[in-house]
Amino acid sequence: MKEQFKLDNQLCFRLYTASRLLTQAYHPLLSEQGLTYPQYLVLMVLWEKDAQPVNDIAKRLMLETNTVTPLLKRMELQGILTRSKGLADARQVIVSLTEKGQNLQKLLTDVPIKVGSAVLCKSVTPDTVPALFGMLDDIIAKLDNQVNPHET
Amino acid sequence: MKEQFKLDNQLCFRLYTASRLLTQAYHPLLSEQGLTYPQYLVLMVLWEKDAQPVNDIAKRLMLETNTVTPLLKRMELQGILTRSKGLADARQVIVSLTEKGQNLQKLLTDVPIKVGSAVLCKSVTPDTVPALFGMLDDIIAKLDNQVNPHET
DNA sequence: AATATTTATATCGTTTGCGATACAAAATTA
DNA sequence: TAATTTTGTATCGCAAACGATATAAATATT
Numbered sequence: 001m002k003e004q005f006k007l008d009n010q011l012c013f014r015l016y017t018a019s020r021l022l023t024q025a026y027h028p029l030l031s032e033q034g035l036t037y038p039q040y041l042v043l044m045v046l047w048e049k050d051a052q053p054v055n056d057i058a059k060r061l062m063l064e065t066n067t068v069t070p071l072l073k074r075m076e077l078q079g080i081l082t083r084s085k086g087l088a089d090a091r092q093v094i095v096s097l098t099e100k101g102q103n104l105q106k107l108l109t110d111v112p113i114k115v116g117s118a119v120l121c122k123s124v125t126p127d128t129v130p131a132l133f134g135m136l137d138d139i140i141a142k143l144d145n146q147v148n149p150h151e152t
Numbered sequence: 153m154k155e156q157f158k159l160d161n162q163l164c165f166r167l168y169t170a171s172r173l174l175t176q177a178y179h180p181l182l183s184e185q186g187l188t189y190p191q192y193l194v195l196m197v198l199w200e201k202d203a204q205p206v207n208d209i210a211k212r213l214m215l216e217t218n219t220v221t222p223l224l225k226r227m228e229l230q231g232i233l234t235r236s237k238g239l240a241d242a243r244q245v246i247v248s249l250t251e252k253g254q255n256l257q258k259l260l261t262d263v264p265i266k267v268g269s270a271v272l273c274k275s276v277t278p279d280t281v282p283a284l285f286g287m288l289d290d291i292i293a294k295l296d297n298q299v300n301p302h303e304t
Numbered sequence: 305a306a307t308a309t310t311t312a313t314a315t316c317g318t319t320t321g322c323g324a325t326a327c328a329a330a331a332t333t334a
Numbered sequence: 335t336a337a338t339t340t341t342g343t344a345t346c347g348c349a350a351a352c353g354a355t356a357t358a359a360a361t362a363t364t
Contacts, residue, residue: 007196019164019171040167105154121299135284139271139273140173
């Protein structure tokens with residue numbers, strides 16, 4: 001049995017598992033408002049800057065538009081946002097929050113704190129989080145560049 | 153706009169993105185053999201220890217059996233493994249590798265090295281990987297315990 | 305032994321995620 | 335201007351994930 005194939009030596013399996021479990025930790029908090037985790041991500045993007053085209057949202061989340069489009073349609077059905085043809089560019093679909101979508105921010109105020117406290121542990125503290133963020137950001141940047149080589 | 157809702161301050165979004173991108177990095181290497189990343193995980197579990205019940209595989213991967221069962225069925229259709237009723241306990245389904253499943257280990261020999269080199273970067277090196285693994289393992293253990301409180 | 309409970313898998317329905325492809329609008333080129 | 339290419343979204347199909355539920359086999363209880 002080669003060491004390289006041991007599950008305990010895999011970075012990807014750790015990321016995959018940590019991601020799934022952390023998403024599960026969000027689940028009870030978000031489902032109170034009928035939201036899923038990816039939908040919550042869309043909300044965070046739009047809370048930062050409302051009225052964005054589908055493409056910008058997809059880019060910000062590093063997802064493909066064929067993932068984001070159905071996600072947005074489901075959120076539109078829930079009355080969280082609206083999708084309207086762009087005026088400047090008729091190809092674009094501009095996504096805007098409804099009042100319900102804006103109000104969700106207040107209703108979800110304590111979600112970040114609750115989830116944050118659920119993650120804190122011996123090796124993950126306010127002191128070590130910056131290092132963890134740095135490593136994850138580097139990994140993301142490196143992989144993103146390989147899949148999608150950037151200009152310059 | 154509250155700081156807590158900024159995408160750039162989210163651990164979960166980083167884990168989610170890093171996990172997706174790293175899985176995508178595996179994709180071209182695994183699809184050569186008709187495999188997906190979760191199927192590759194199952195193979196690693198069975199290479200470590202062949203002939204395991206569905207439940208043990210699910211526990212090792214920290215997945216639910218309703219995720220693993222269809223995964224195993226697809227792999228059975230591909231001739232990678234067999235599913236047979238347990239002799240001791242007739243409720244169990246014992247999953248065993250076929251010769252094809254065993255041979256895949258040789259065919260995939262250089263996958264870990266290739267993916268490993270795709271991840272290495274300034275802040276993620278052989279020196280810092282243990283610290284990263286430690287933090288991810290702690291997060292996983294903490295979250296696992298909250299969802300699924302362990303005895304003792 | 306008969307009944308109730310637990311355990312091991314499986315089925316069903318919904319939401320993601322993504323490769324491949326389609327299509328219309330905009331930009332570029334001939 | 336007409337033809338070509340590029341860009342922005344959407345559609346389709348497939349493989350996860352997972353909550354809720356079902357079913358059969360094993361275990362515990364009465």
